[in-house]
Amino acid sequence: MPSEYAKTLGGKLRAIRQQQGLSLHGVEEKSKGRWKAVVVGSYERGDRAVTVQKLAELADFYGVPIRELLPGSASAAAAAAAPPRLILDLEALQHLDASEAGPLTRYAATIQAQRGDYNGKVLSIRQDDMRTLAVIYDESPTTLTERFISWGVLNPEAKGDVEETSEAAGA
Helix, strand or coil, rough: CCCCCHHHHHHHEEEEEHCCCHHHHHHHHHHCCCCCCCHHHHHHCCCCCCCHHHHHHHHHCCCCCHHCCCCCCCCCCHCCCCCEEEEEEEECCCCHHHHHHHHHHHHHHHHHHHHHHCCCCEEECCCCHHHHHHHHHHCCHHHHHHHHHCCCCCCCCCHHHHHHHHHHHHC
């Protein structure tokens, strides 16, 4: 009978794996057989005890801090909430000049850490995040949205979403 701690830890492992779009067999393939699907599945169900060493290795494999996997830390479930319509392309962000995109890169990294969201490909941001970034960049949310879209780091649909919110707020 799995303990509550083992179930919670397993749930966090499952959430991180699913955030990264991996099936159990996908983990086995991506790890070139290092992590067997049946073993990872048993960790996720809490049916098998995971050593600290193995947990550290799994955290490294998933590219997340080990503390994100431990029960009682920031919940990975928070990242599974319904996504907003503002989506940052983190892969495109990595290719931009740091002198211009540095504030956005640091802001996105902070959001990832707060949410425990480590899929590494995209990041959902909220309208309030866009307003905060507009202050940082000293531009209106609408102008900054257009800039981010032109950089290829923000989904084009965001333009209408930010304008609607900005006008509704009287900005």
